[in-house]
């Protein structure tokens with residue numbers, strides 16, 4: 001059973017606090033000047049991924065104490081508990097087994113006395129055969145044509161992960177159009193439907209619970225659109241349900257053959273590896289979907305088996321805790337130097353902030369230290385022309401993960417890739433070293449202006465340099481952040497796998513919706529009442 005240990009009461013936390021006094025004003029530039037081997041000391045090379053964390057405000061001693069902290073809170077046991085199907089999601093009384101979805105070994109994975117592997121393997125087979133039938137055109141529309149488009153209707157984890165992966169694997173795509181509807185926004189819904197032909201469109205209704213209002217209401221509108229477009233004939237051939245609630249999907253009108261399973265041991269934000277990722281498989285083919293899973297599985301093995309000193313997700317988590325809890329840096333940026341990873345920060349936001357946005361310890365008391373970091377980001381180089389100015393010369397320190405690829409997917413003669421990557425390397429170098437003294441432009445002779453052109457550097461960053469963006473490396477990259485998230489939750493002594501806050505928001509929205517429908521606004525705080533009354537009076541004017 002997962003232990004309840006307040007990290008701030010541990011010996012290593014106490015030592016880290018003292019150590020922080022020594023480190024607080026240490027400049028990374030000096031650490032590099034003192035140690036020409038620093039980069040070779042602070043990096044991990046694993047498979048096709050190089051993780052350089054030398055540009056951080058750490059010494060060997062910092063690392064040792066952070067690793068001690070991980071050991072003192074029982075991280076090793078917490079990792080094996082997760083993989084072994086222990087009910088570590090205590091508040092929902094569930095196991096946490098997204099890792100089992102990408103485990104291709106013969107080893108059973110028991111939750112209590114039930115082997116979940118059988119149902120996982122059966123679902124993978126179902127995804128494979130449906131994908132093959134669909135792409136080949138054997139699975140036909142209600143009037144015998146080949147499907148041209150797929151709409152994935154889902155929200156949160158039933159949307160962000162698959163959408164991010166399908167974008168990222170653009171170079172592996174077939175010619176099937178894949179569209180995502182998540183928001184309850186008529187303007188966007190109908191703008192999307194107007195461009196599609198219901199006669200050749202398949203709709204995936206993806207909802208673990210099959211009760212999420214946004215998804216179900218959108219699905220109803222889309223089902224209506226199908227009914228009109230198909231003259232009510234064979235509508236069920238055009239619908240697939242992915243859910244843990246088989247009965248609800250069938251009640252909705254999905255044919256029993258077209259329901260794909262989900263299970264309570266897979267959280268929404270960790271579910272793209274299951275049939276929730278069906279849109280990925282349809283867009284890039286089952287083989288590439290499996291490659292994605294295999295990449296994640298390789299990272300799982302690395303996470304499970306490496307010592308903490310060589311363990312990339314553990315190191316990333318520890319560095320983040322060092323900044324969040326000792327330096328007081330509240331946010332972290334993730335900047336992938338690949339346009340195709342445009343949706344990656346959004347996926348991480350749900351994964352990390354929904355998981356670790358918690359303020360109670362595992363025994364239900366308020367935490368007396370900071371937990372979940374704020375995650376944000378955008379792709380480079382574009383981000384440099386948007387918010388990097390604040391990184392360089394602002395008053396806040398924001399640790400950054402730079403993610404880049406050694407080789408582009410398509411090697412061309414006049415490639416821009418070196419330009420992209422020169423920016424990638426140049427930015428972390430500038431953030432480390434800054435620029436004081438001699439100016440960097442012709443205006444530097446003007447003493448009045450030169451101080452504005454100084455920047456002091458000492459801004460921390462991690463660099464993840466990956467061979468190339470493939471389904472396998474993408475799978476590993478996503479899994480890396482999943483495990484970083486888990487490690488942080490363990491150290492912060494919080495439960496990372498529930499989301500009661502979001503659920504309460506859903507509940508309030510439902511009540512307000514019925515007030516709007518009845519035109520009677522109940523008692524709220526004065527601001528909410530004022531806004532609701534204004535909305536009602538202006539509506540349809």
Ligand code: F6P
Pocket residue numbers: 155156157158206207208209210211212215268269354499502503
């Ligand atoms: O946002 C809250 C949440 O419960 C997420 O955790 C989940 O991914 C999303 O809603 C969608 O839930 P469902 O798949 O059940 O429709």
